[in-house]
Amino acid sequence: MNKVKLSPSTVIGAVVSVILALSISAVPIGVGPDALTWPNLTICIVFFWLIQCPSALPTLAVAFIGLAHDLIGGGVLGAGMLALLIPSLAARTASDALSRTVYGAQVIAFIAFAAAVLLIEWSLTGLPRWTTPATGPVLAQFFVTVVAYVPLSLLMRKLFGTGRR
Amino acid sequence: MAQYRSRSGMGQIFSRAALAIALVVGVLVYVLGASSDPRLEPLRRIALDISTPVVSVVGAPFRFVRDRLSGFGGSLDVYEQNRALREDIVQLNQWREVARRFEEENARLRALHNVALAPKYDYVTAQVVAASGGGFAHAVTINVGRDGSVEPGAVALDGGGVVGRVISTGRSAARILLLTDLASRVPVYIEGAETPEKDEDDDEDREEKIVRAILVGDNENAPLVEFVNEIDDIESGRRIFTSSDGGIFPKGLPVGEIEREGDEIRARLAANFDRLEFVRILLDRSDRSIDADAVLIVSPNRQRGEGEADADAGSTE
Numbered sequence: 001m002n003k004v005k006l007s008p009s010t011v012i013g014a015v016v017s018v019i020l021a022l023s024i025s026a027v028p029i030g031v032g033p034d035a036l037t038w039p040n041l042t043i044c045i046v047f048f049w050l051i052q053c054p055s056a057l058p059t060l061a062v063a064f065i066g067l068a069h070d071l072i073g074g075g076v077l078g079a080g081m082l083a084l085l086i087p088s089l090a091a092r093t094a095s096d097a098l099s100r101t102v103y104g105a106q107v108i109a110f111i112a113f114a115a116a117v118l119l120i121e122w123s124l125t126g127l128p129r130w131t132t133p134a135t136g137p138v139l140a141q142f143f144v145t146v147v148a149y150v151p152l153s154l155l156m157r158k159l160f161g162t163g164r165r
Numbered sequence: 166m167a168q169y170r171s172r173s174g175m176g177q178i179f180s181r182a183a184l185a186i187a188l189v190v191g192v193l194v195y196v197l198g199a200s201s202d203p204r205l206e207p208l209r210r211i212a213l214d215i216s217t218p219v220v221s222v223v224g225a226p227f228r229f230v231r232d233r234l235s236g237f238g239g240s241l242d243v244y245e246q247n248r249a250l251r252e253d254i255v256q257l258n259q260w261r262e263v264a265r266r267f268e269e270e271n272a273r274l275r276a277l278h279n280v281a282l283a284p285k286y287d288y289v290t291a292q293v294v295a296a297s298g299g300g301f302a303h304a305v306t307i308n309v310g311r312d313g314s315v316e317p318g319a320v321a322l323d324g325g326g327v328v329g330r331v332i333s334t335g336r337s338a339a340r341i342l343l344l345t346d347l348a349s350r351v352p353v354y355i356e357g358a359e360t361p362e363k364d365e366d367d368d369e370d371r372e373e374k375i376v377r378a379i380l381v382g383d384n385e386n387a388p389l390v391e392f393v394n395e396i397d398d399i400e401s402g403r404r405i406f407t408s409s410d411g412g413i414f415p416k417g418l419p420v421g422e423i424e425r426e427g428d429e430i431r432a433r434l435a436a437n438f439d440r441l442e443f444v445r446i447l448l449d450r451s452d453r454s455i456d457a458d459a460v461l462i463v464s465p466n467r468q469r470g471e472g473e474a475d476a477d478a479g480s481t482e
Contacts, residue, residue: 077205078195082195138300
């Protein structure tokens with residue numbers, strides 16, 4: 001079994017990593033239109049825990065993380081929450097199978113997960129104003145997030161002693 | 166899957182109930198959030214007060230690295246910067262003389278016409294401690310809130326021009342919606358545009374050479390300029406200022422310049438978002454207290470009806 005076992009230290013690790021991801025995502029490295037494209041670390045961390053230890057991140061916790069992401073980021077409240085919640089159901093269902101597969105397959109699953117999250121959030125952001133938000137910054141964030149997931153997930157696997165086959 | 170199968174019946178029921186609750190709450194929050202329902206405001210305030218110190222501490226090393234890198238980059242072209250600054254000083258000295266002459270002339274004209282000035286504005290300077298890093302929202306969080314007299318609706322500026330407006334305030338933090346955000350709508354006027362079809366007899370129309378418009382953010386670098394009442398007169402380079410329509414922004418704050426490509430008109434913003442570390446928040450110090458007896462506005466029919474009713478009551482007594 002490659003999964004992380006649920007223990008107090010795992011729960012603390014999940015909580016701390018989520019708080020760090022939410023905070024680092026809000027660090028102002030450039031602002032507004034001139035902001036440096038910054039990875040959505042919340043997506044990376046949530047996916048990692050959903051695959052490696054879904055019990056450490058129950059559904060209500062994922063919803064709360066999405067809400068916190070909206071509140072800190074300043075977007076349409078609930079858009080990020082639903083965007084994170086819906087694909088997380090699929091990831092949770094496939095977590096057993098994904099945790100047993102090779103690392104490359106996990107990365108491919110993450111690409112699909114990140115694309116679904118950002119696509120849903122993009123749609124829900126534009127829906128209230130019946131407009132299409134700019135796609136360029138979202139695509140850039142998608143690519144940066146996928147690139148960031150690889151070192152981040154390897155670091156997390158090292159820290160929590162998981163993924164060794 | 167196997168994990169789910171092995172769960173007890175109660176566990177599955179609990180898991181499904183949690184899922185249902187999460188989805189219902191998510192949809193509810195989204196509906197309220199999309200309609201900017203004020204009932205979510207306390208939630209935003211609490212989140213601002215909790216998250217701002219955490220983000221500020223976590224972001225400190227990132228800001229340190231950014232500042233060092235930026236400083237290193239700046240030191241490489243210090244000679245060029247020095248030359249450009251000296252040129253600017255020469256130009257600014259010329260403008261200072263022009264400004265002094267205008268200031269004196271302005272003071273004389275005000276004295277002549279007994280002009281009542283617009284309400285005085287004070288300001289507070291705040292540091293940007295957090296920003297939305299994604300492509301969905303353009304907002305920043307500052308480290309001054311209600312304790313610093315910052316209220317929702319207050320205007321934020323940097324050295325160049327308007328940055329946005331405060332949309333939410335916590336006790337010691339506030340969120341600013343930037344002009345480029347998808348939700349941003351700012352009434353503006355475009356200076357120097359001639360209004361066509363002027364009425365020869367109407368002096369006011371002839372003097373007013375401004376065009377009103379709405380600055381519409383769309384998450385792009387340059388917001389759209391829409392609802393322009395005289396679109397033919399708009400050329401690239403015309404300056405854009407805030408208008409006081411709607412009562413949110415004071416009139417005449419610099420916003421940027423027109424960038425026109427065919428029918429698409431956008432605004433090149435004057436604010437420097439690249440290094441937005443500090444912003445000034447305008448505080449409206451005008452006295453809004455009612456110092457006279459309020460006069461009820463009642464329709465004449467209703468007044469007449471009440472008068473007749475009083476008369477009837479008097480006659481019965």
